[in-house]
Amino acid sequence: MADLLIVDDNIELGDMLFDILLSEGHEVRIARNGLEGVTEIRQRKPELILLDVEMPQLDGPGLAYQLFLHDAGEEAIPIILLSGIVSLDTVARRVGTPYFLTKPYSLKELFSMMELALLERRPPVPTSPPGPLPDAGTSPSP
């Protein structure tokens, strides 16, 4: 179960998503625009941001840029862009996230994308017991 932040200016949609994700067992916070989103993130870094694109005050890409500016891109929080705008793929490329869903989307799509995005945050688990690293210097050189 993850720590999520919804940033959407559409009150009805945001509230519905909030209820659903809460019932899925996630920790959920909601922000009504980019500025509120930045404030929430400053308070506590979420594990995943569900981000709308067109919002008053500060829009989705603007929030992503602020995020990058504040930690200089060191700690990447995965972002899922959720919007009905026409060229969402272009915006996603500009924001630098591979995750985006064009509205209207089904919950199933949203959940599987969230799962995919959350994988980024998990530390890798080695398949074989950890041994000494192969020494690069011993390989024969021509």
Add this chain to the structure above:
Amino acid sequence: MSRQWPSLRAMAWRGLLVVALAVVLVFGASLAAITELRRATANTLSEMRTLDLTSRIETDALRHYRASNLLVATGVEAYEGVQDEIADGLRSDLRSLVELAQTPAEREAAESAERLMLVYLEQRVALEERGVLLEELVPQVQPRLDDALEAVRGVRTLVVARADAAQARAEWFSRAVLVSGVAAMLLILAAALGGAWVLDRAIVRPVDRMSRAIDGFRGGRYGARLDTGLPEELARVSQDVNGLLSYIAWQRENQLAFLGGVVHDFRNSLSIMQVGMESLTRPKDPPSPEKARRTAEIVERQVRRLNRMVGDLVDATRVEAGQLQLERTRLDLRSVVEESIELFEESTAAHRICFLKPEVELPVLADAGRMAQVVNNLVGNAVKYSPEGGTIQVSLYAQDGNAVLAVSDQGVGMSPEESQDIFQPFHRGRTGAGVAPGTGLGLSVVRRIVTAHGGRVEVESTVGIGSTFRVVLPLIEEAELPSPEGAGSRPPASEDQPPAQG
């Protein structure tokens, strides 16, 4: 191409000037040559006469010499008259020679010939009268005669030299005519070639490029513009066409932006409906009846919103296509505004709508449904763009024979550039696009309806302070008179009953 062309008119004048120059050159040279030729012909005649005279003088002098000698030698009486006759002819010929002289040198030569000849004749007569013998006489007169003949030959030499000079001048003139003719031909050829070159570079090719650019524009290169480095006349056309192209590109961008905006709003509503419906049917977490009812309400509201947007679109399309049909009747604007505001007061508790209802009736000849649409649209916009708790001021008053409806909000406002565009169909304000949903067609429909009623719409707006929209409609004339019946009065039946429509 950055070449700077003069105007076509200027270039045409230049070409004409070159051709005129060539014509003047040829004409002038020919005129000079003809004049010279005529003078030369006249001179030739006098030269021939002079030459004829000199040879006659020489012959007559010799004839006189021989006849006189014969008379002196033989003493025959019969010869006496002949010798005097020849001498008289000689004198008159010498006089003519002097008169025919054309130049001072010729005249001098002729006079000296005359003088020498007279000297010879006088000496001869004097010697003969003294009865000098031939043997003595000849050595004395012959040198005189030789001098006179030499002088006559001198005159001939001068005349021949003059003829030679005239010949040379005639040659020169004929060459000048030839040269100027060739030069004129070259000038005209150059003008023709230059004209053809200019025609090609300044007109044919630019026009080709123009039509290619227009084709390119039609083919999707919306940045394509025509060159303006052309002769003035074509550059003007280019600039006009460029203006038109820019306008078309701008309109197209607006329509695309509008389409994107409409799609975005539709998707937002659809998204709410989708998530709402899914939340109702999830097996994992069935909602409480209360929550299900709320969700159903939300979904229903979205359906209504979608329907309203579709209605707007249809309306705008029909209005833009010019299919606006008005059923005009006598209306009191006060009641139209009142009804509209009641409607909004029910649905928006978050905004305060303040209406100053005027005392007197404001009658206009208008379509009731369309007028309600205008008022709803303006008040709806004001609500949409106002922050929660904001006041919307609606006022209605008469001014210069017009009814004025003003709707002011305390919303986001617009820059002057933006307020110019808002009445264009398919335009959405940049400031408002992210703030409020809607197709953005409302204001264009409002303007069409109001102009169809013979009125106009104005907007006054400041960013961050708010906007005021004003609808100005002509009042019905009779309203100038006080109307005791008030709002309940009915107009004459004739003017408000259009034929039934299907």
